[in-house]
Amino acid sequence: METFRTYSKLVIEECIQIGIGSIFLVGLVATFMGAVTTLQTAFNLVSPFIPDYIIATVVRDMTVLELAPTIIGVIYAGKVGSSMAGGLGTMRITEQIDALEVMGINSASYLVLPKVIASLLMYPMLVIIAGFLSILGGYLAGVFSEILTPFDYKYGIQYLFNPYMVKFGILKSYVFAFLIASISSFRGYYTTGGALEVGKASTRAVTDSVIAVLIADYLLAEMFLTK
Amino acid sequence: MIEVENIGKTFDDKEILLGISGTFHAGMPNLIIGSSGTGKSVLLKCIVGLLEPNEGLVKYDGRDFTHADRDLKTEIRREIGMLFQGSALFDSKNVEQNVMFPLDVLTKMPKDEKLDRVNFCLQRVGLENTNHLMPSEISGGMQKRVGIARAIVNSSKYLFCDEPNSGLDPQTAILIDDLILEITQEYNMTTVVVTHDMNSVMGIGENIIFLSKGRKLWEGTNNEITHSGVKELDDFVFANKVMSRLKNAL
Ligand SMILES: Nc1ncnc2c1ncn2[C@@H]1O[C@H](COP(=O)(O)OP(=O)(O)O)[C@@H](O)[C@H]1O
Numbered sequence A: 001m002e003t004f005r006t007y008s009k010l011v012i013e014e015c016i017q018i019g020i021g022s023i024f025l026v027g028l029v030a031t032f033m034g035a036v037t038t039l040q041t042a043f044n045l046v047s048p049f050i051p052d053y054i055i056a057t058v059v060r061d062m063t064v065l066e067l068a069p070t071i072i073g074v075i076y077a078g079k080v081g082s083s084m085a086g087g088l089g090t091m092r093i094t095e096q097i098d099a100l101e102v103m104g105i106n107s108a109s110y111l112v113l114p115k116v117i118a119s120l121l122m123y124p125m126l127v128i129i130a131g132f133l134s135i136l137g138g139y140l141a142g143v144f145s146e147i148l149t150p151f152d153y154k155y156g157i158q159y160l161f162n163p164y165m166v167k168f169g170i171l172k173s174y175v176f177a178f179l180i181a182s183i184s185s186f187r188g189y190y191t192t193g194g195a196l197e198v199g200k201a202s203t204r205a206v207t208d209s210v211i212a213v214l215i216a217d218y219l220l221a222e223m224f225l226t227k
Numbered sequence B: 001m002i003e004v005e006n007i008g009k010t011f012d013d014k015e016i017l018l019g020i021s022g023t024f025h026a027g028m029p030n031l032i033i034g035s036s037g038t039g040k041s042v043l044l045k046c047i048v049g050l051l052e053p054n055e056g057l058v059k060y061d062g063r064d065f066t067h068a069d070r071d072l073k074t075e076i077r078r079e080i081g082m083l084f085q086g087s088a089l090f091d092s093k094n095v096e097q098n099v100m101f102p103l104d105v106l107t108k109m110p111k112d113e114k115l116d117r118v119n120f121c122l123q124r125v126g127l128e129n130t131n132h133l134m135p136s137e138i139s140g141g142m143q144k145r146v147g148i149a150r151a152i153v154n155s156s157k158y159l160f161c162d163e164p165n166s167g168l169d170p171q172t173a174i175l176i177d178d179l180i181l182e183i184t185q186e187y188n189m190t191t192v193v194v195t196h197d198m199n200s201v202m203g204i205g206e207n208i209i210f211l212s213k214g215r216k217l218w219e220g221t222n223n224e225i226t227h228s229g230v231k232e233l234d235d236f237v238f239a240n241k242v243m244s245r246l247k248n249a250l
């Protein structure tokens, strides 16, 4: 019971850090992603036979399936993954991890578990927020540059809507959250050396997590989207 | 009292420690000395259980720590306090939270009792009213003091210090040495201090073990250290300018 309370506290602290650390960048990237997707899709759709609202449909599908879970995953690895690795690496080289161990605390579970759990709680939420902001960004860009009317945009984002895609996008976000948090923690926790190595561990954490996310992205698409 | 028997430690076939034995007594600082890279920190980590020795064993007041079961290990761990070379304060916690941490995880003390104990220890190391400062806001010497307070807060019986005065100016270094000496005598702790500082050796070295290249070459007191007849130890002792002048003057 005591352990449960300690861990809940640690998880909440991590959640707050993850949230504060990434929400601004994630929101910014998501909004622009949607806006740019709208402009580029409009630029590519030159046929008079394709109705304008299809632009909104394209923005929606790209956002839900790929842009929100995956691109935000890359941002998340860069922001949150690198800071997890940097934090743990610093704790390692300054003997803070040894200090925990001397007190008889299992440092791996004490430090890493809350990060992974917090990531599983926070990342899907960030992805959902990013999805909404991306679609909002698309709306703003589309309406301001008079590519399509507000009515068309609203019609387009509901057109042929398949809820399975949302489920798939959220499933992806759980997988990515786990991969990024555990790979980054691993890189940080097993740092040896000095400040230089902490920097390297941070970079490795980002590189490795991004690669893992992209591979997982492909495999999940292969498993769940191909008939 | 801590007894170390025939400790050996290798890292990937590289022998770091070989057949180290020794006894550390209660109520006095016991020193492990030697130049950098000779395995002092590795020995200390073997003693506190951060590293598993390949050979030998460590006894805490007769209790075999190396081969202890989980319960006994936990019991002994609760009696150990350690001051790390860089203080190793948790940098996300303030002074009070750092010192309270062992009580949080090792005891079921009520909150106000914990706070009393923390304040008592902070006062003991001369740091009252610093509770809410962060480790990054205080000097190296103060960090060491907080580290000492954290190491003794759970009424530890055994205190380990890895180079407690590295990175400190000579005056602060002596203050920290004195603090360790006082606390050790006051609470009759078994204290083991790793150092390569001749000031500490002469100041608090009642029981000294000298390591060179992973072996124990000598043991004795600070009164005997200048005429040990061990070449490696003479090289170590008289590498210090003050000591070598002293020797020439005699
Ligand atoms: N975890 C480790 N893995 C491999 N080698 C190590 C490890 N820790 C220490 N060593 C090596 O053991 C030797 C002694 O190190 P150490 O005990 O830190 O020296 P010091 O006497 O300065 O404290 C050094 O050569 C160091 O490279």
Ligand SMILES: [Mg+2]
Pocket: B040, B041, B162, B163
């Ligand atoms: Mg050392």
